[in-house]
Amino acid sequence: MRAIGNFLWFILGGFLMGLAWWLVGVLALLTIVGIPWARAAFVIGQFSFLPFGKEAISRRELHQADDIGTGALGLIGNVIWFVCAGVWLAIGHVASAIACFITIIGIPFALQHLKLAGLALAPIGKTIVTCEVAAAARAANATATAAALRNGN
Template sequence: MKLLGNIIWFVLGGFISWVSWIVIGILWSITIIGIPIGRQCFKFAKMSAAPFGKNIQFSDRGSSLILNILWLFFGGFVMVTEEITLGVIFCLTIVGIPFGLQHFKHAKLALLPFGATIYRI
């Protein structure tokens, strides 16, 4: 069932999220200083391509606070806005609610990507 959900997800809107994470990751990776942030974006691109069967655990450590603030101003706000918009659009239909909930999960991830860990369910 996870495989079917991931295929439908990618065709109906996950592709947009995946491409956005890849583009942001490439832009961050242009500079040497931004490579760690770009690598994190590529991890999340992989997760946004097939989110069913994966969950996100957020850390409450303060060590990633500076990176999260920097991320929010230089790419995070755009990603959060995109994910929330796609989530609302999908939740307008009954069939799209599971996909909308995945977009909302990605919006939280786009808001606080550093200190987050992706794991399989």
């Protein structure tokens, strides 16, 4: 089912939004200081080409530890991203979602566009994993949180 969804997604608009992400990545690369944002744009652009069966989650949630992208520098990076490119990519995904919502068969694609629009607003500190890995990370976090609550931490 994922293969069919990804094929239809790619043909019916995912290709264009993936190219938009890659265009933003190339523009960020040209500035040299935008290389960290370019890397994120290329990764999410690849995700935007074939999104079904994958999910974007916080690296903090995946590794149960902070890193440079999930802390204060990640917040600053996301603010800069939002102002320079995020809002425009989000608008593109929302416009694509509206176009998909018009047809009944396009509703799953519209929902995926809305997820990508949310990701477009703040991609720093996120990683793309399979849905199974995301579920396992959430289960591990729930177990760790429950253990910490039981121990009074």
